[in-house]
Amino acid sequence: MHRTILLLVALSILMVVAGCNNQEVATAPTSGILADHVDLEEWEMLTPCADCHREETPEIAEEWYASTHGIANVKCYQCHGTYEDMELVPSLDRCAACHEEKIDYSENAVVCWQCHPSHTFTGHK
Amino acid sequence: MVMTRRDFIKKTAALSAASFVGLNLPFAKHVDQAGATDADKWVRGSCRLCGLGCRVELGLKGGKPVAIRGVAKSRTNFGYLCMKGMLFYKVMEHPDRLKMPLYRESKKDAFREISWDEALDIAAKKFADAKKEFGGDSTAYYGSGQALTEETYLFQKVMRGGLQTNNVEGNPRLCMASAVGGYLTSFGADEPIGGYSNIEKSSCIFIIGSNMAEAHPVFFRRVMRRKMDNKDTVKVINADPRVSPTSRIADMHMQFRPGTDLAMLNAMAYVIIEEKLFDKKFISDYAVFKSGKNTVDMDTYFAELGDYTPEKAAVICGGNITGDMIRKAARWFAKSNGTVSCWCMGINQRKRGVWANNLINNLHILTGQLCKPGADSFSLTGQPNACGGVREGGGLCHILPGHRLVKKEKLRNQVESAWGIPAGRIPPKPGYHTMAMFKAVNEGKIKAIWINCTSPAQSLPNVDLYRKGMAREDVFMVCTDIFPTLTTELANLILPTAFHFEKTGVYGCTERRSQITPKCCDAPGEAHAEVWIVREWAKRLARELNDPVIEQCVAPFDGLEEGYDLPKAIWDEYTQKLTKGRDSDLTGATYGVLEQMHDGVQWPAATEEYALTGGTVIKFAREYDPMAESHAKDDKPFQFYGPAHPDKKLWIWSRPYKGADEEPDAEYPFYLSTGRIIDHWHTTSMTGRIPELLRANPYSFVEVNPRDAERMGIKPGDMVELESRRGRVEMPAKVVEGPIEGMVFAYWHDMHEDRMINKVVKDAFDPGSKEPEFKICAVKVRRLSGPKRLTPYVV
């Protein structure tokens, strides 16, 4: 198994390096909510979201950083998912992983960010 | 707070500019898009990706895991989960899961699939041959703080009672053995006196050697909440050579030169005595002072602290430490209504780890900050079942189940009698501790070793040295695991096992709490629960060796169904026969009780009725602990009945400052320290297969202080070489105001040969606890190049 993976890795390195030289790198198709996102190659998807979003969406990054989510290291992907299953607006299912009681309490009638400012989540709007 | 948000951004913003290439990512190709709303069944169990024991409900659809959520009524986590807890279920259906036994006679050959019958016969024959030719001590078991208690217990039973060796060890030796040594020598009993709930009652939280924001995120959340809800009345001190995400909530960050915390802790004790901040009555009622082998008085102890006035200690400590800072920390600690100290690997993984533990415990005994709500000396444990399975279940070379020492004949006889095997069957000599065990493997003294649920070929310090032994043709190695690892690559026989939730069993978390996870789905392919594997192996071993005593070790479990009845029978034997009356009494924590609890039971819990209340929140306090009542020797409210102190007192230790085993010098001028990050668990065989977690931290990085970086011309993302007397690695740099000047900090999870930091780390260990000093060694640091294309790597 090890050897096979090494071989595949070596091959993919060769392919991508060759691709780089020819500037023909295939990009991962972006769809759904990622349609508006800059096209990313698979290797670029290995950049933590915040590395770019600190500059691309600085207000959101700062709001998050100062929030209890930010202090407690609840990172972007914990609510929004990753490229295969990303949600621009997280479904309540994702919030429910930690906040199920609150969602039950509101009887699913409202979403969290209706009252709590999204990314800050501290206090009420 | 000392550090503003803006300061912190400046200090810790990741400035990575590395580029990446060459991908064959170990992700499942077809991500199951089913989620919580699709789940037709929710099953309660534990998370296994740190020692907190957060309770989760696994959502199943048609018997397959599709979602997870926290259990709001659980006292361990109140519903909160960190990223690892929220995502770990994704590995269960991963295509890389091991599904069939794999075997090769020679380590040069390729593995081939074989049947379970063949696999178990081979394992039995190889261990039997080793015993026949070289004796029981030529065989060994190396287990894990991730194994269920039933598994560790059954493995050690067959090794000790069957193969007649105490060569039973596990990776908890690498992470919490010094805390065990500290608790035993300070309090006379292992494991913390209190639990997590003290945080909500505390007014001073002293965090030392722990980046809990990343290593224990859900516990950190409680600490954060306590601080943020009580900004003016609760003080948080973070003492660490590295500024980490944990520092964000600190009122004071004490940044000292690595290894000098022993001087700093002694200086805090000095202030407590000099300024008469100690609790005279608590000390006279419950404590004695110890210096070496002698019992001394407080004056002698204080005189011995004379080398550690705050001013002298500040000189030793360097960094930002001043005499005033030490005085302030000591006052906050002593004067608060309740002080909780929390520590982890920064204290334990040290050449003087037991002493460092003693010095923290000293502060609590001196000030009486113990045995009351809001006060505790609380060691955080790294793994889900290091406490429950390994510390309590007999998973180390010197201890038998129920906190019994191997070397005590009476205690050995109790175990032999419970197992129905002849008295004298368990050898009196403790086996090899972990580092000695792998040295013995190197020397060819161990001929057959079973490695369960852990990857020492990556996780041992100075790992290249020990990989040589594991690669020897004359060392037969069996690995039981769920995924291929760097260790399975060195094995002869790989046996596929069930993940928790695919088998039933108990984990005992950091706060003495045992919690059950039931089987609710099937393991892939032909993977089996370890308890089945050990039982079937032992039966064959008995035949090979023609030894009915080995048969007897598993006879009570013969024929039982492996998903539930078998682990239940093992748990019953362990708890009813071997914890009854011990300080870790779990007699009341039956499966029936554990299944009713949202969380679990904190021992001691001698009856089911009591266990159903959740058990003992504060040990030794008569108000909370029935055993303190039943063991009372006078009318005082606290009774320190632990087995290790015959005088039933707490011991305040005089311990001198000693530095690291390997300090920087002209040739190797930097301190190297290593540690965890929030996204990964240990050697990444699981978390490296979860896209979110791998992408968040695809490689190990090395953090370099900006002033050091400037001197060496290192820019963010540059490739940097770290070289010690043992080995070298190269990894991309983060230039951050994290580590103190003169120190670099590397993440330890990366499997890639070029970045595996344990090749560099030193294998010196504490003479008492035998725990290695992962946290400190000396290295050269050199810029190799600008950012380089890197490949994430998982075996």
Ligand code: SF4
């Ligand atoms: S804090 Fe630990 S136990 Fe809790 S969810 Fe995270 S990894 Fe799991």
